[in-house]
Amino acid sequence: MKKKIRVGVLFGGKSAEHEVSLQSARNIIDAIDKTKYEVVPIGIDKLGRWFLDDAEHLLPESTTEGLADADQNALVTLMPEGRGELVGQSTSGAVDVVFPVLHGPLGEDGTVQGFLRLADVPYVGPNVLGSAVGMDKDVMKRLLRDAGIPTAAWRTVHRFQLEDLNLDDVISELGLPLFVKPANMGSSVGVSKARDKEALIPALKDAFRYDNKVLIEAFVPGREIECSVLGNETPIVSVPGEVLPQHEFYSYEAKYLDEKGALLHIPANLSAEAVEQMQALAIRTFQVLCCEGMARADFFFRPDGTFMVNEVNTIPGFTRISMYPKLWEASGISYAELIDRLIQLGIERHERDQKLETSFF
Numbered sequence: 001m002k003k004k005i006r007v008g009v010l011f012g013g014k015s016a017e018h019e020v021s022l023q024s025a026r027n028i029i030d031a032i033d034k035t036k037y038e039v040v041p042i043g044i045d046k047l048g049r050w051f052l053d054d055a056e057h058l059l060p061e062s063t064t065e066g067l068a069d070a071d072q073n074a075l076v077t078l079m080p081e082g083r084g085e086l087v088g089q090s091t092s093g094a095v096d097v098v099f100p101v102l103h104g105p106l107g108e109d110g111t112v113q114g115f116l117r118l119a120d121v122p123y124v125g126p127n128v129l130g131s132a133v134g135m136d137k138d139v140m141k142r143l144l145r146d147a148g149i150p151t152a153a154w155r156t157v158h159r160f161q162l163e164d165l166n167l168d169d170v171i172s173e174l175g176l177p178l179f180v181k182p183a184n185m186g187s188s189v190g191v192s193k194a195r196d197k198e199a200l201i202p203a204l205k206d207a208f209r210y211d212n213k214v215l216i217e218a219f220v221p222g223r224e225i226e227c228s229v230l231g232n233e234t235p236i237v238s239v240p241g242e243v244l245p246q247h248e249f250y251s252y253e254a255k256y257l258d259e260k261g262a263l264l265h266i267p268a269n270l271s272a273e274a275v276e277q278m279q280a281l282a283i284r285t286f287q288v289l290c291c292e293g294m295a296r297a298d299f300f301f302r303p304d305g306t307f308m309v310n311e312v313n314t315i316p317g318f319t320r321i322s323m324y325p326k327l328w329e330a331s332g333i334s335y336a337e338l339i340d341r342l343i344q345l346g347i348e349r350h351e352r353d354q355k356l357e358t359s360f361f
């Protein structure tokens with residue numbers, strides 16, 4: 001019998017999106033092809049500590065709870081250049097590949113990816129650069145602008161610039177309402193819609209809780225259309241999906257707390273031309289933003305029939321009912337097959353990169 005591939009599934013994390021990650025991980029662990037893969041669950045608590053334990057033990061019952069308390073003896077880490085070797089008090093062995101199921105900073109932003117690279121272990125999703133660029137909405141938008149890809153007009157404000165910020169200038173430049181968001185965050189954490197100047201002040205305050213850099217963005221009227229991208233050098237793109245938020249916008253509450261917070265239409269009702277336009281834009285966006293493996297590309301479809309990129313998510317929500325896997329299902333790739341393909345893409349990238357010289361002489 002062929003030896004099973006040991007997949008380290010990383011979940012939780014020191015992030016405001018900790019709970020969402022646990023949901024995604026539970027679904028992935030349930031669905032992964034057990035004839036081919038052996039899951040090695042690694043939970044990261046809110047302090048950032050890694051624990052190796054049974055998934056049933058680590059994952060809580062409720063959707064709002066964090067990682068269950070783990071035994072200190074279960075603390076684990078990866079060895080630099082260890083090819084996936086796990087080091088812990090009561091642990092030995094290695095993982096062949098890692099699936100970081102982590103959303104937000106310290107998981108989706110290149111930090112964990114850098115750690116996995118140092119450990120010389122293949123991993124799922126974009127590399128360090130693609131992850132960092134995808135997470136930072138300010139840098140992301142500058143790269144999109146450089147490539148001529150439309151994105152909402154915006155102003156970036158660093159914490160140290162806050163005192164000198166003239167809100168009247170911002171309003172005359174970008175209009176009203178405005179969206180305020182932390183540069184590095186996700187799941188709509190810290191995102192607000194400000195209808196007037198007074199509302200901008202608490203909106204900024206809230207966004208600065210999560211990052212030292214905040215975006216103030218012009219409001220884009222339009223439908224929210226998303227699509228899934230999969231692959232390394234030659235990515236493929238799914239059918240489009242539409243999100244119809246039942247709240248003021250697609251807030252954290254609409255995403256996760258209110259069961260009826262948003263309707264998903266898959267596939268989105270768009271003309272063939274619009275779908276073609278969106279798919280080409282998704283591939284370009286994926287490549288311009290240095291993505292590999294996977295990303296979900298999110299757009300605004302404007303009344304004039306053109307698309308604007310809102311953002312990419314390099315580790316998108318991955319529960320069975322999340323948009324990324326559902327769009328693949330509608331495009332002919334089942335949830336289990338998607339996990340399989342993503343793991344293989346991570347292994348292929350690692351094999352490719354291993355051929356690079358690391359010394360000059």
Ligand SMILES: Nc1ncnc2c1ncn2[C@@H]1O[C@H](COP(=O)(O)OP(=O)(O)O)[C@@H](O)[C@H]1O
Binds near residue numbers: 220245298
């Ligand atoms: N410029 C904008 N115009 C209109 N709606 C926006 C704009 N920016 C954000 N939104 C709304 O806020 C939601 C969350 O913003 P987004 O930038 O996608 O942050 P996150 O990375 O947290 O998902 C979007 O899905 C959309 O509903």
Ligand SMILES: [Mg+2]
Binds near residue numbers: 187188298311
């Ligand atoms: Mg979003």
